[in-house]
Amino acid sequence: MKAFKRILLFTGIIVFLFLGILAYSNLRDASPPLPEVVGPSYGNEPDYQQRQWWESTAVYQVYPRSFQDSDGDGIGDIPGIISRLDYIKGLGFETIWFSPFFKSPHRDFGYDVSDYYRADPEYGDSVLIDSLIREIHRRDMKVVFDMVLNHTSDQHPWFVESRSSRDNPQSDWYVWRDGQDSEPPNNWINALTRSGWNYEPQREQWYYSAFLSFQPDLNWRNPDVKAAMFDMLRYWLDRGVDGFRLDIFNFIYEDEQFQDNPWTLRILPGRDFTKVKGQNRVHNVNHPDNFTLAQEMRSLLDEYGHPHRFMVGEVFGNHHTLKQFLGTGRDGLNLVFLFDISDFEWEARFFREQIRTFEAFYPYPYQPVYVFSNHDRPRSISRLGNDLQKARLLALLQYTLRGVPFTYQGEEIGMHTGNIPIAQAKDPLPAAIAEMLPGIMRNAIPVSLNRDNCRTPMQWDGTVHAGFT
Known part of the structure; x- marks a missing residue:
């Protein structure tokens, strides 16, 4: 019975994904119309000295x-x-x-x-x-x-x-x-x-x-x-x-x-x-x-x-x-x-x-x-x-x-996204997603869903641990 329920859930997910792609392709929400003023507003700004600090930071x-x-x-x-x-x-x-x-x-x-x-x-x-x-x-x-x-x-x-x-x-x-x-x-x-x-x-x-x-x-x-x-x-x-x-x-x-x-x-x-x-x-x-x-x-x-x-x-x-x-x-x-x-x-x-x-x-x-x-x-x-x-x-x-x-x-030095497998993720989102899927599909969760991969240690130099610790 449990195996049947998992198969049924898996089938439902596939159907939902298919319908979603179809709906997204054919019934995409219209973009909101642009306001009438579409030109750049550089000329409307005050002098640099008159701006609030957060406007030019x-x-x-x-x-x-x-x-x-x-x-x-x-x-x-x-x-x-x-x-x-x-x-x-x-x-x-x-x-x-x-x-x-x-x-x-x-x-x-x-x-x-x-x-x-x-x-x-x-x-x-x-x-x-x-x-x-x-x-x-x-x-x-x-x-x-x-x-x-x-x-x-x-x-x-x-x-x-x-x-x-x-x-x-x-x-x-x-x-x-x-x-x-x-x-x-x-x-x-x-x-x-x-x-x-x-x-x-x-x-x-x-x-x-x-x-x-x-x-x-x-x-x-x-x-x-x-x-x-x-x-x-x-x-x-x-x-x-x-x-x-x-x-x-x-x-x-x-x-x-x-x-x-x-x-x-x-x-x-x-x-x-x-x-x-x-x-x-x-x-x-x-x-x-x-x-x-x-x-x-x-x-x-x-x-x-x-x-x-x-x-x-x-x-x-x-x-x-x-x-x-x-x-x-x-x-x-x-x-x-x-x-x-x-x-x-x-x-x-x-x-x-x-x-x-x-x-x-x-x-x-x-x-x-x-x-x-x-x-x-x-x-x-x-x-x-x-x-x-x-x-x-x-x-x-x-x-x-x-x-x-x-x-x-790390963006300033061109740090790359990591490649930490889902099985090793500390990020709670992949684990929560995995709970929703049959076991056969859990290994198919894309690594990109693991936010650990953009939170890897800052790379400061070429020493051990890249100078992070």
């Missing part, structure tokens, strides 16, 4: 775990980062964005936070964080922290208490809902396209997680949660942080009526990730209340002046949606990542159309963000067939266009 992303190890334990740390600040400064970067180094069980390597106020002991402590901020500012650079606001780790004290009963002080701090008999409360799916609902026996209720089950979503409709998160942001701003990168910001609010998402013919995800597996995720992705939250957070950051603070959002959607996160250009998120161009095709026509679209949708005071790689995406030179000349041309394009360039550590 260049950002270098550090993934702390794999950047520089100072004590030989094989894990990057804050002292290691401090020892390399002159290197980053020498490259010409003015801003450093750090992926999370807060206390965490590391099931998703920092994107599952268990304490927003403390550094994880693997990386350092509060004294070292202060030293890091101070040393960056001493070099006339800016520091940006990565903030995971949508969810916490299931080991966070808030969730530990919340899951324990229905009548504790944190009982309503996460998204809880009664199910329908033994079924989840609604049809919402998570990032892996399976149900986003997880049953908790202690409460006899379901909690929602937009990503993995150990990353429960916070209930931002609870005023206490919102106040706690705003207080946390103020804490880091008061300690000197110049801005925040906001992880999956467009997932924070869900429909408060918990309506089922409508169906769509799209099976495979498009670039905006809102329509997938036959579901149009209008009720749990890009909810309008997220746009309002962007304005509220901008008001918070604008309380801090000289220098002004800023936010860049990791959000997904078409350009009409992305622009709503930016407001008028002065009252929403300062920047949003424009991931369309990171999925580049090496054709002049592709880049021409992307630049034309960006200039049409984001004239000044908006600023396009040009990013080709990060801790979730394969290295750009690997996608270019390891062609050094193409990589140089891509960098030239990135740093001469109007907008704000973001560069991931």
Whole structure:
């Protein structure tokens, strides 16, 4: 019987993939029309001296775990980062964005936070964080922290208490809902396209997680949660942080009526990730209340002046949606990542159309963000067939266009995507995908789905361990 069920599941997956390809080929969503103004907006910008610092900065992303190890334990740390600040400064970067180094069980390597106020002991402590901020500012650079606001780790004290009963002080701090008999409360799916609902026996209720089950979503409709998160942001701003990168910001609010998402013919995800597996995720992705939250957070950051603070959002959607996160250009998120161009095709026509679209949708005071790689995406030179000349041309394009360039550590030296087999993956995503497949298919999961391959240690020199440790 189990073998029959696996065969049936395998057949279903094949049918779904076939229908998805068919739907994607014949029923592709129309691209949003371009605004009337399609010319470049260089002439509309103020003089360089009159711009805010974030409008003309260049950002270098550090993934702390794999950047520089100072004590030989094989894990990057804050002292290691401090020892390399002159290197980053020498490259010409003015801003450093750090992926999370807060206390965490590391099931998703920092994107599952268990304490927003403390550094994880693997990386350092509060004294070292202060030293890091101070040393960056001493070099006339800016520091940006990565903030995971949508969810916490299931080991966070808030969730530990919340899951324990229905009548504790944190009982309503996460998204809880009664199910329908033994079924989840609604049809919402998570990032892996399976149900986003997880049953908790202690409460006899379901909690929602937009990503993995150990990353429960916070209930931002609870005023206490919102106040706690705003207080946390103020804490880091008061300690000197110049801005925040906001992880999956467009997932924070869900429909408060918990309506089922409508169906769509799209099976495979498009670039905006809102329509997938036959579901149009209008009720749990890009909810309008997220746009309002962007304005509220901008008001918070604008309380801090000289220098002004800023936010860049990791959000997904078409350009009409992305622009709503930016407001008028002065009252929403300062920047949003424009991931369309990171999925580049090496054709002049592709880049021409992307630049034309960006200039049409984001004239000044908006600023396009040009990013080709990060801790979730394969290295750009690997996608270019390891062609050094193409990589140089891509960098030239990135740093001469109007907008704000973001560069991931190692891109400047042409680091390649790794080739770590799925069986050896530490990244939780391949393991979660494997659980959904029959055993015969698990070995067929492409290595490219393993994000470990773009998080390999920084290569500093030709010595043992490439100078990383």
